[in-house]
Every structure is written in C-alpha cells, then in structure tokens.
Amino acid sequence: MKKLLSAVLATALIVSMLSGCAGASADTAATQSNASDTSAVSSDSSDQASTGAATFKIGGIGPITGGAAVYGLAVMNAAQIAIDEINAAGGINGYQVEYNFQDDELDNEKSVNAYNTLKDWGMQILMGTVTSGCCVAVASETAKDNMFQITPSGSAVDCIANPNVFQVCFTDPNQGIAAADYIADNGVASKVAVIYDSSDVYSSGIYAKFAEEATAKGLEIVSAEAFTADNKTDFSVQLQKAQENGAELVFLPIYYTEASLILSQADKMGYATKFFGCDGLDGILGVENFDASLAEGVMLLTPFAADATDDATKAFVAEYNKRFGENPNQFAADAYDAVYTIKAILEAGNVDPSMSVSDICEKCKSGMTSVSIDGLTGLGMTWSADGAVNKAPKAMEIKGGEYKLIQ
Amino acid sequence: MSFISYLINGISLGSVYAIIALGYTMVYGIAKMLNFAHGDIIMVGSYVIFCLMSGTGMSPLVSVILSIVCCTALGITVEAIAYRPLRGAASPLAVLITAIGVSYFLQNTALLIFGANTKQFTSVIKMEPIQLFSGQVTVTGETLVTIVCCLIIMIVLLTFINKTKAGQAMLAVSEDQGAAKLMGINVNGTISLTFAIGSGLAAIAGMLLCSSYPSLTPYTGSMPGIKAFVAAVFGGIGSIPGAFVGGIILGIIEIMSKAYISSQLSDAIVFMVLIIVLLVKPTGLMGKKIQEKV
Numbered sequence: 001m002k003k004l005l006s007a008v009l010a011t012a013l014i015v016s017m018l019s020g021c022a023g024a025s026a027d028t029a030a031t032q033s034n035a036s037d038t039s040a041v042s043s044d045s046s047d048q049a050s051t052g053a054a055t056f057k058i059g060g061i062g063p064i065t066g067g068a069a070v071y072g073l074a075v076m077n078a079a080q081i082a083i084d085e086i087n088a089a090g091g092i093n094g095y096q097v098e099y100n101f102q103d104d105e106l107d108n109e110k111s112v113n114a115y116n117t118l119k120d121w122g123m124q125i126l127m128g129t130v131t132s133g134c135c136v137a138v139a140s141e142t143a144k145d146n147m148f149q150i151t152p153s154g155s156a157v158d159c160i161a162n163p164n165v166f167q168v169c170f171t172d173p174n175q176g177i178a179a180a181d182y183i184a185d186n187g188v189a190s191k192v193a194v195i196y197d198s199s200d201v202y203s204s205g206i207y208a209k210f211a212e213e214a215t216a217k218g219l220e221i222v223s224a225e226a227f228t229a230d231n232k233t234d235f236s237v238q239l240q241k242a243q244e245n246g247a248e249l250v251f252l253p254i255y256y257t258e259a260s261l262i263l264s265q266a267d268k269m270g271y272a273t274k275f276f277g278c279d280g281l282d283g284i285l286g287v288e289n290f291d292a293s294l295a296e297g298v299m300l301l302t303p304f305a306a307d308a309t310d311d312a313t314k315a316f317v318a319e320y321n322k323r324f325g326e327n328p329n330q331f332a333a334d335a336y337d338a339v340y341t342i343k344a345i346l347e348a349g350n351v352d353p354s355m356s357v358s359d360i361c362e363k364c365k366s367g368m369t370s371v372s373i374d375g376l377t378g379l380g381m382t383w384s385a386d387g388a389v390n391k392a393p394k395a396m397e398i399k400g401g402e403y404k405l406i407q
Numbered sequence: 408m409s410f411i412s413y414l415i416n417g418i419s420l421g422s423v424y425a426i427i428a429l430g431y432t433m434v435y436g437i438a439k440m441l442n443f444a445h446g447d448i449i450m451v452g453s454y455v456i457f458c459l460m461s462g463t464g465m466s467p468l469v470s471v472i473l474s475i476v477c478c479t480a481l482g483i484t485v486e487a488i489a490y491r492p493l494r495g496a497a498s499p500l501a502v503l504i505t506a507i508g509v510s511y512f513l514q515n516t517a518l519l520i521f522g523a524n525t526k527q528f529t530s531v532i533k534m535e536p537i538q539l540f541s542g543q544v545t546v547t548g549e550t551l552v553t554i555v556c557c558l559i560i561m562i563v564l565l566t567f568i569n570k571t572k573a574g575q576a577m578l579a580v581s582e583d584q585g586a587a588k589l590m591g592i593n594v595n596g597t598i599s600l601t602f603a604i605g606s607g608l609a610a611i612a613g614m615l616l617c618s619s620y621p622s623l624t625p626y627t628g629s630m631p632g633i634k635a636f637v638a639a640v641f642g643g644i645g646s647i648p649g650a651f652v653g654g655i656i657l658g659i660i661e662i663m664s665k666a667y668i669s670s671q672l673s674d675a676i677v678f679m680v681l682i683i684v685l686l687v688k689p690t691g692l693m694g695k696k697i698q699e700k701v
Contacts, residue, residue, distance in 0.1 A: 069523035
C-alpha cells in the first residue's frame with residue numbers, strides 16, 4: 001500500500017514538473033517531423049520551391065505562467081490574431097506563416113531553453129522575448145546565430161545591443177525621460193518620490209534616466225528607495241519616506257504585481273498621493289479581485305489606449321475581446337505591431353522561406369531602417385540602426401476602473 | 408516620531424514572520440526535520456480562503472476554519488506519503504530533499520489549478536487602523552490581530568506540550584524516538600499530530616500574511632517561508648518562544664536597515680546579523696544546548 005502511494009505521488013510529481021514545459025513536449029513531435037524540412041531549407045532550396053508548402057516560421061517567447069504572465073499571454077494572443085489575419089489574407093509574399101510560442105516563466109535560463117526549442121522547430125524569425133531580462137539573455141544567442149529578432153516589449157537598452165535585434169516598445173531610458181518630461185511639462189508635481197526594483201534591469205534602467213531628466217527639468221526627487229526581487233512584500237518604509245519628505249507624486253517604474261501591493265499598503269497607512277508609472281503598470285486592473293478604487297487616478301505612460309477611436313484600434317480591440325474576453329493591453333498592441341512590422345520588412349526585402357536564417361536576418365536588418373509602420377502603438381513608427389523605435393507616448397489615467405487617455 | 412513608526416512597521420512585519428516561524432519550529436522541534444513545504448502549505452491555505460470568500464461568498468470565519476481543516480488534512484497526507492517512508496533513511500538529507508520536492512509540487516499544482524495571475528486577497532480582518540500621536544503613527548488592524556494571534560498560539564502550544572499527555576509524548580519523541588517507542592509511545596501518530604498542528608498553524612499564518620500583504624500567487628509562501636525559517640533559526644530552532652522573538656527581531660532589523668542604512672541591503676544585513684548570532688550562540692537566541700551523552 002505504501003509503495004503504491006509513493007508510486008502515485010512520484011508520478012504526480014513528475015507530471016507536475018513536466019506541466020511547466022508541456023508546450024515543449026508537445027512540440028517535440030513537430031520538431032521531428034520538421035527536422036528534414038529544416039535541413040532542406042538551409043542546405044538545398046531547389047526542391048523546396050517545387051513543393052510550394054514552404055512557410056515562414058515565426059517563434060515567440062514570453063512568460064505565460066508566473067508573475068508576469070499577463071504580458072506573455074497578451075503578446076501570445078495578439079500575435080496569433082495578427083498571424084491569422086495575415087494567413088487569411090494570403091500570407092507574406094504568398095507564403096503562409098507558422099507561429100509557435102514558448103513559455104519562459106520570466107526566467108532567463110528557461111528563455112534560452114525556449115529559444116533552443118524553437119530553433120529545433122525551424123524558427124526563422126523571433127518575435128520576442130516579452131520581458132527585458134530574458135530578452136537580453138536570448139539576444140546573445142540570436143546574435144550568435146544571426147537570427148532576426150524583434151521584441152514587442154523588452155524595453156531595456158541591452159536588449160538591442162546587437163545589430164540583429166529591434167524593439168517595438170520604447171527603450172527604458174526613453175520611458176524614464178518621457179515620464180519626467182510629462183510630469184514637469186504638465187505641472188503634475190514638483191516633488192517626486194521614486195520606488196523602484198534595483199534587481200530588475202527594466203526598473204533600474206527607467207529610474208536612472210528619469211532621475212537625470214527630472215533634475216534637468218527642475219523636478220525635486222525627495223526620496224528614491226529601492227527594493228529587490230527577494231524583498232518585495234513590505235513597502236512600508238519606502239512609502240513612509242515618500243510621505244515624510246513631502247512627495248506630491250510617487251513614480252513607480254515597476255511591474256503591476258508590486259504596484260498593487262504598494263497601492264494597498266499606501267491606502268492602509270492613510271497616504272493619499274498621486275502615483276505615476278510606465279508601461280509596467282499596464283495590467284494592474286487585470287489582477288483578479290483587485291479593488292479598482294485603489295488605482296483610481298493612477299497615471300501611466302503607455303503608447304496604446306484600448307479606448308482610442310481609430311479604426312485599426314477598434315477592430316483589434318473587438319477581435320481580441322471576441323477571442324479572449326478582455327480588453328487588450330499595451331503589450332498585446334506591441335505584439336500585433338511587431339508581427340505586421342515583420343510582414344512589412346519581409347515584403348520589402350522580397351524574402352522567401354527558402355533563404356537561410358542568416359540571409360533573412362540581413363534582409364530584415366536593412367529593411368527595418370527604411371520602413372515606416374502605421375501601427376496600433378504609434379503612427380509612422382521608424383527605427384534607427386541601433387534598434388530603438390521612434391514614436392510618441394500617450395499618457396493614460398485610470399478612471400472608474402478603466403484606462404482613459406488623457407487628452 | 409518616524410522611528411516609532413518604523414518600529415511599528417518592523418513589529419508588524421516581524422509578527423507575520425513569527426507566526427510562520429511557529430509552525431516551522433514546532434515541526435522541527437518534534438520531528439527533527441525541516442519542512443520546507445511549510446511556506447507552500449501557507450499558500451494553499453490562502454487560496455482556500457480566497458476561493459471560499461470570493462467564490463462562494465462565505466463568511467471570513469467559516470472560510471478560515473475550513474482552510475485550517477484543509478491544511479491540517481494536507482499536512483497529515485504529505486507527512487504520511489512523503490516523509491514517513493523516509494524517516495528511517497540512512498541520510499537525513501533524503502527527507503530534506505523530499506520536502507523541497509513537496510514544496511515545488513504544491514507550487515506547480517497551484518499554478519495548474521489557479522494559474523499564474525496575481526489575485527488580490529481581501530483582508531479577512533475588518534478592523535479600523537489605530538491612529539497614535541494625532542495620526543502620525545498608524546497601527547493597522549492586521550498588525551494587532553497578528554500579534555495577538557501569535558501570543559495566543561504560543562501560550563496554547565506551550566500549555567499543550569507541557570500539560571497534556573499528547574504534548575508530553577511529543578517531547579519524548581523529540582528527545583529520543585527509539586526510547587519513546589520502547590516506552591509505548593506511538594511515534595508515527597505523534598509526528599502526524601505534530602504535522603497536523605503545524606499545518607493548521609500554516610492556514611492561520613496564510614490568512615494573516617495575505618491580509619497584511621494582499622497579493623496572492625502560487626509563490627506567495629516561498630519567500631516569507633524562508634525568512635520565517637531564518638527567524639526560527641535566529642530564535643533557536645525548536646524553541647516556541649524563540650520563534651516568536653526571532654520573528655519580531657528579524658522584522659525590526661529588516662525594516663530598520665531599510666530605513667536607516669539602505670533599502671537594497673536589508674536582506675544582506677538580516678543574514679549578516681544571523682551569522683553573527685549563530686557564531687556567538689550556535690543554538691540561536693533561545694535554543695537549548697543539548698549535551699550528547701556518551
């Protein structure tokens with residue numbers, strides 16, 4: 001009996017371990033069936049052309065489980081919408097597009113594993129990764145392979161250190177600068193406190209540039225307190241310092257999970273102030289059972305507003321709602337734009353799937369700097385050779401449980 | 408004034424560590440094993456309360472009681488399936504590794520059932536914060552309830568262990584399992600009871616942890632669990648008053664080093680203090696030194 005029980009438990013344990021990489025195991029079969037295909041693509045393209053079954057293989061990586069799952073799921077879902085639309089309209093250069101998204105659980109090592117899984121699958125272009133830390137880890141791998149990579153939302157500068165990586169979202173410095181400019185130019189506050197995550201490249205990157213720009217613009221940073229990944233439940237000290245130093249606004253260049261804790265702790269200690277964040281706060285209203293009144297009046301800079309009235313946004317929001325039952329956030333919009341950007345440059349370079357990964361990358365790299373995209377996250381988006389995007393941010397405010405564009 | 412406020416924040420954080428540490432130290436003291444899954448039982452307990460309260464709209468009190476029942480059952484099951492068969496293993500490491508395995512098992516199961524998205528826990532404690540010094544210092548209801556709970560649990564545990572037959576059996580088992588068995592004590596039953604109590608305490612700890620820090624994920628229990636383990640070692644692992652004192656002191660050190668030294672270095676400072684304490688007093692602040700008889 002005991003033996004049976006332990007056998008059952010052991011099996012259950014193994015199942016649970018494997019569940020994390022369920023996607024990976026499901027793809028093993030696909031990998032095997034595609035193995036011959038892939039080698040044919042890279043070595044001999046002549047017999048590919050006759051079959052007509054060649055497809056573009058676009059991979060995606062992001063956290064669809066774990067603390068940042070909201071971002072990964074948004075990217076995965078939105079990219080799927082874009083790819084379905086493209087395939088329905090006849091594909092890219094007449095070739096259909098295959099899409100495969102892998103989970104990285106916000107873990108650098110798992111992200112690199114996911115990249116290797118996708119490479120085995122035969123990926124030609126990587127649309128990812130979703131978060132900065134993982135993106136930096138994967139970018140050094142794509143640089144080795146010279147694989148074209150476009151990250152929808154990895155915003156650290158290090159993400160685009162290599163010439164083969166481009167960003168759809170703003171870089172962290174740009175977010176920091178834009179936030180400081182917005183606060184100063186619109187007279188939102190003059191005394192600012194910052195609470196940031198010093199163990200996270202995204203957060204500390206924004207903070208560094210914000211501090212520089214804020215000083216240049218005459219804002220006074222009265223307190224700048226950090227926390228780390230291992231110490232992110234209690235924010236009483238950080239909030240109290242902000243309060244004691246008379247901050248009129250608390251700048252939160254962090255992700256929404258911690259931000260929701262900060263908001264509820266500020267509420268408990270009776271500290272009413274303005275909170276201002278970047279795109280990491282996008283998603284805070286999606287926290288289950290979240291008391292939206294806590295977030296009332298929270299302002300954030302993000303390039304996408306689900307309540308915008310242009311046709312492209314309306315169509316995208318309607319489709320996303322139909323399929324996934326919620327309003328898309330900025331990450332979804334970034335991913336949608338990323339896929340259409342890939343389409344535009346593949347068409348501009350007249351790329352076909354029989355080309356090698358490295359050749360596709362070269363074509364895409366030269367295409368990126370000359371293309372101009374009218375996307376959901378900005379009109380006339382252009383890219384410089386360093387990989388950073390050029391577009392204008394929008395300021396949003398949370399009102400009555402909705403993200404509203406500040407006009 | 409800000410010092411008093413930091414002190415109260417420290418006590419508030421420390422009381423959460425203390426209540427988790429009580430469960431750790433209880434199990435270690437009797438069964439002589441580190442139950443690394445303790446933090447995850449806390450997480451399970453919190454999810455049970457969350458589901459009952461927001462899913463079925465049950466009253467907080469009923470939810471907490473049901474959560475205690477669930478966690479107790481879970482604790483006994485885990486002990487019976489995963490720890491008991493290994494009790495005779497040659498290396499004490501075997502059961503430690505199993506405990507880590509159970510911890511991951513619970514986390515991943517929660518991930519499968521509840522998903523990764525953060526859930527906002529509604530505080531079960533409906534008590535207005537108390538304002539001191541004309542509003543300059545705020546003591547939240549959660550802090551008061553946590554400290555009171557800690558004290559009550561501590562007193563009840565001490566009385567139980569020292570005054571009841573089952574408690575005396577626990578003491579005997581903790582001193583020498585072999586001898587206890589020869590004296591006619593049901594060792595397996597006693598250890599099961601220890602796990603049942605420890606896991607029931609985990610449910611209460613989960614309720615208090617999530618009321619104070621209301622974001623609930625499958626990983627909610629792990630970091631506070633580790634900190635509470637440190638608190639238990641700090642106070643002298645196996646000692647019930649030690650866990651309480653260790654937890655409170657750890658919370659105060661953490662908040663004070665955040666406030667006056669550096670908000671980033673607080674963990675480093677906490678662990679440095681732990682090392683110093685263990686160098687000076689290897690059994691922890693209130694741990695008993697047990698002489699090996701030859």
